[in-house]
Amino acid sequence: MPAPRPTALERQYARLGVLLIAPTVLVFCAVIVYPLVSAIYLSLFQIFTPTLQGSWVGLDNYRALLARGEFWTSLQNNLIWTVGTLTLQILFGVAMALVLHQNLWFRSLARSLILFPYFVSTVVAVLVWKWVFNDLYGILNHFMLTLGIIDWPIDYLGTMPNAMISIILVGAWKYFPFVVIAVLARLQTIPEALYEAARIDGAGPVARFFDITLPQLREVLVVIILLRAIWDFKEFDLIYLMTGGGPVIATQTLPLLVYKEAFAVNQMGMASAYAVVMMAIMLAFMIVYIRRTRERG
Amino acid sequence: MADVEFRKVRKAWGKVVGVADLDLSIRAGEFVSLLGPSGCGKTTTLRMLAGLEFPTSGEIRIGGRTVNDLAPGQRDIAMVFQSYALYPHMTVEENIAYPLKKRGVPRGERGPMVARVAEMLQLGPLLGRKPRELSGGQQQRVALGRALVRDPKVFLLDEPLSNLDAKLRGHMRAELVELHRRLGRTMVYVTHDQLEAMTMSDRIAILEGGVLQQFAPPQEVYREPANRFVAGFIGTPSMNLIDGQLAQTGGRWRFEAPGLALELPALPPGTPGGEACLGLRPEHIAFGSGPLEARVALVEETGHETIVVVELPGGLRLTGRTAPGMALRPGEALRIAPDAAQAHLFAAGPSGRRLNAPAAGPGRAAASVSVPASAAHAGEPS
Numbered sequence: 001m002p003a004p005r006p007t008a009l010e011r012q013y014a015r016l017g018v019l020l021i022a023p024t025v026l027v028f029c030a031v032i033v034y035p036l037v038s039a040i041y042l043s044l045f046q047i048f049t050p051t052l053q054g055s056w057v058g059l060d061n062y063r064a065l066l067a068r069g070e071f072w073t074s075l076q077n078n079l080i081w082t083v084g085t086l087t088l089q090i091l092f093g094v095a096m097a098l099v100l101h102q103n104l105w106f107r108s109l110a111r112s113l114i115l116f117p118y119f120v121s122t123v124v125a126v127l128v129w130k131w132v133f134n135d136l137y138g139i140l141n142h143f144m145l146t147l148g149i150i151d152w153p154i155d156y157l158g159t160m161p162n163a164m165i166s167i168i169l170v171g172a173w174k175y176f177p178f179v180v181i182a183v184l185a186r187l188q189t190i191p192e193a194l195y196e197a198a199r200i201d202g203a204g205p206v207a208r209f210f211d212i213t214l215p216q217l218r219e220v221l222v223v224i225i226l227l228r229a230i231w232d233f234k235e236f237d238l239i240y241l242m243t244g245g246g247p248v249i250a251t252q253t254l255p256l257l258v259y260k261e262a263f264a265v266n267q268m269g270m271a272s273a274y275a276v277v278m279m280a281i282m283l284a285f286m287i288v289y290i291r292r293t294r295e296r297g
Numbered sequence: 298m299a300d301v302e303f304r305k306v307r308k309a310w311g312k313v314v315g316v317a318d319l320d321l322s323i324r325a326g327e328f329v330s331l332l333g334p335s336g337c338g339k340t341t342t343l344r345m346l347a348g349l350e351f352p353t354s355g356e357i358r359i360g361g362r363t364v365n366d367l368a369p370g371q372r373d374i375a376m377v378f379q380s381y382a383l384y385p386h387m388t389v390e391e392n393i394a395y396p397l398k399k400r401g402v403p404r405g406e407r408g409p410m411v412a413r414v415a416e417m418l419q420l421g422p423l424l425g426r427k428p429r430e431l432s433g434g435q436q437q438r439v440a441l442g443r444a445l446v447r448d449p450k451v452f453l454l455d456e457p458l459s460n461l462d463a464k465l466r467g468h469m470r471a472e473l474v475e476l477h478r479r480l481g482r483t484m485v486y487v488t489h490d491q492l493e494a495m496t497m498s499d500r501i502a503i504l505e506g507g508v509l510q511q512f513a514p515p516q517e518v519y520r521e522p523a524n525r526f527v528a529g530f531i532g533t534p535s536m537n538l539i540d541g542q543l544a545q546t547g548g549r550w551r552f553e554a555p556g557l558a559l560e561l562p563a564l565p566p567g568t569p570g571g572e573a574c575l576g577l578r579p580e581h582i583a584f585g586s587g588p589l590e591a592r593v594a595l596v597e598e599t600g601h602e603t604i605v606v607v608e609l610p611g612g613l614r615l616t617g618r619t620a621p622g623m624a625l626r627p628g629e630a631l632r633i634a635p636d637a638a639q640a641h642l643f644a645a646g647p648s649g650r651r652l653n654a655p656a657a658g659p660g661r662a663a664a665s666v667s668v669p670a671s672a673a674h675a676g677e678p679s
C-alpha cells in the first residue's frame with residue numbers, strides 16, 4: 001500500500017522540524033565530524049608538524065604502528081590504568097554512597113565534601129599529590145619514615161610498579177565522587193518498602209544488600225562503568241602531569257603517545273593514525289554501551 | 298486465647314502522637330480490621346506489630362510471646378504492603394519463594410510450596426513474569442502469595458485493595474474472606490473503607506487520633522456505636538447527629554432541638570439531662586406522614602434507593618433514605634416521622650459517649666446495611 005501523501009500541514013511541520021534541528025546539525029558537523037574526518041585523512045599522510053607539509057603514504061602509518069613495540073606497550077598500559085582506576089572508583093564509590101545513604105548527622109556536609117576531588121582542577125590536584133608523593137620532601141615518606149614503616153624513602157613516581165599504582169590511586173581519588181553521586185541518586189529512589197518486605201521475609205542486612213540494593217543498582221552501575229571506562233581510557237592530563245608517561249614509557253598510555261608523536265616527534269600523520277586506532281577501540285566500548293541502553297529501553 | 302495483644306502501646310514522635318495507649322486483644326483466627334480516617338494511626342499500629350516501628354512504650358505480644366525485641370523476620374508474621382513491595386528484578390515465582398529461601402527451606406521443597414500458593418491464587422501462568430509485566434490486581438495476588446507461602450501465625454494487610462478498581466476490589470474482598478475462612482489464620486487488616494471493614498471482619502477496631510474508639514463486631518459497631526465519633530463515621534450516608542437538650546419530665550425523656558421534639562424510650566437510671574446529641578440513622582426516618590413538618594432540600598437518586606435531605610423549620614437538616622420511585626422535588630413540603638425507638642443518644646461534645654442502650658431486636662438496621670449476608674458470615678472463625 002503506498003504511503004498517503006503528506007498533507008500541507010504535515011509538510012509544514014516537517015519544514016519547521018528541519019529548521020529547528022539545523023543549527024545543532026551544523027555545530028555537530030563543525031566540531032565532531034570535521035575533526036574526525038580530517039584525522040582519518042591526515043593519518044594517510046606523512047606530515048611534519050611545524051610546517052604541516054606532507055606526502056601521501058596510504059596505510060603505511062598503520063602498518064608501522066602495529067609493528068611498533070611502543071604502541072603495544074602503551075595499549076597495555078592504557079588497559080592496566082583503565083581497569084585499575086575504574087575498579088577502585090567503583091568500589092570506593094559504591095561503598096561511600098552506601099555510607100552516605102545512612103542517616104548520619106553529618107550527611108549533608110559529607111555529601112558536599114565528597115565532591116571536592118571531582119571539582120578540583122586536575123592541575124591543582126596533581127600538584128598536591130606530587131608533593132605528597134615526592135621522594136625527598138613528600139609528606140607520605142615523612143610519615144612512613146617517622147612511624148618506622150620504611151627505612152628508606154620510596155620513589156613513588158620514578159620507579160615501577162610504584163608509578164602505575166600512584167596514578168591509578170590518584171585517578172580513583174579524583175573520579176570516585178562521580179560514582180558516589182550517581183549511585184546515591186539511585187539509592188534514594190529504591191522504595192523503603194522493599195527493604196521492609198525483605199526484613200519481614202527474614203533477610204538480614206547482607207542479604208538485603210545482595211538481594212535488593214545490588215540488583216537495583218545494576219543498571220546504573222552498567223552505565224557508570226561504561227561511561228567511566230571511556231573517560232578513563234582517554235585520560236590525558238592527569239597521567240601526563242603526574243609522570244609524563246615515565247619512568248621511560250612505563251606509564252605512557254595511548255593519549256600520551258598521540259601527544260608525543262604529534263608535538264615531540266613532530267609526526268602529525270603518525271599521531272593521527274594512533275588517534276584513529278584509539279578511536280576504534282573506544283568505539284567498541286560505545287557499541288556495548290549503546291546496546292546495553294537500548295536493551296533496557 | 299489471645300493471639301495478638303497490645304498492652305498500653307504508645308507511639309510518639311516527639312510531640313506527634315501516632316498511637317495513644319492502645320489496648321487491643323485479638324483472638325486466634327480472627328479477622329480484625331483497623332478502621333479510621335486518614336492519619337488516625339492504623340498504619341502505625343500495624344507497623345509496630347510487624348516490627349518495622351518501635352513502640353515508645355507498652356508491650357506487644359504475638360501468640361503469648363512478647364515480641365517488642367524481636368526483628369520483623371523473627372515474629373512469624375507476613376505482611377502485604379499497600380504498594381505491594383514486590384521485588385522488581387525477581388520473577389513472580391522468585392518473589393513468592395523468597396521468604397522460604399531466606400528461612401532456609403531447601404530448594405527442592407520450595408517448588409511444591411510455591412506451586413500450591415500459585416494454584417490457590419491462580420498465578421500459574423504468571424510465574425515466569427516480572428512484577429512490572431503484571432496488572433495491579435495480579436501484583437496484589439502475588440503480594441498475597443508471598444505472604445501466604447510461609448503459613449505464618451498472623452497476616453498483616455495494609456490497605457491491600459486500595460489500588461484496585463471498584464469491581465476488582467469487590468472481587469478480591471470476597472476472595473480474601475474465603476481465604477481467611479480456609480486458612481483459619483489471624484488477620485489484621487488496615488483500611489479506611491468502612492464497606493471493606495464491615496463486610497470482611499469478625500471485629501472492627503475503630504481508631505481516631507491514635508485513640509481506640511470501639512472494638513466490636515460490625516453489626517454492633519453499626520447498631521450500637523460507642524460514641525459520637527463512631528456513630529458519625531460508620532454508615533453511608535452518615536447518621537444524623539443533632540445537638541439539643543435532654544430533659545426528664547414526669548418520668549418521660551424528651552429531646553428537643555430547633556424544630557424537633559422527640560419522646561424517647563426509657564433511658565438508664567442516672568442519665569444526666571441537659572446538653573446531648575441525638576443520632577438518627579437515615580433509614581430511621583419515615584417520609585410522607587408523621588408529626589414533623591419539613592421541606593425537601595436535596596434529592597439524590599442512587600438507583601437502588603433515594604437519599605433525601607430535608608430541612609426542618611428551625612434550619613436543622615436531616616438525611617433520610619427511601620425506596621426509589623417516591624417522587625420528591627426540592628422545595629416541596631412533607632411530613633416526616635423519626636423513629637424515636639431507634640434513636641442513639643450521646644453525651645455532648647465531639648466524642649461524647651453513648652447514653653442509651655441499643656434498640657431491641659435487629660430492627661431495620663440489619664436489613665439496611667449493605668452487607669451481603671454470605672460475606673459477613675463467612676468471616677467468622679471456623
Ligand SMILES: Nc1ncnc2c1ncn2[C@@H]1O[C@H](COP(=O)(O)OP(=O)(O)OP(=O)(O)O)[C@@H](O)[C@H]1O
Binds near residue numbers: 310314315339342
Ligand atoms: N515517621 C513519622 N514521624 C512523625 N509522625 C508520623 C510518622 N509516621 C506517622 N506519623 C503520624 O502519626 C499519625 C498516624 O499515622 P499513620 O500513618 O498510622 O496513619 P494512618 O491511619 O495509616 O493514615 P492513612 O489512612 O492516611 O494511611 C499521623 O498523624 C502521622 O502524621
Ligand SMILES: [Mg+2]
Binds near residue numbers: 339340
Ligand atoms: Mg496508612
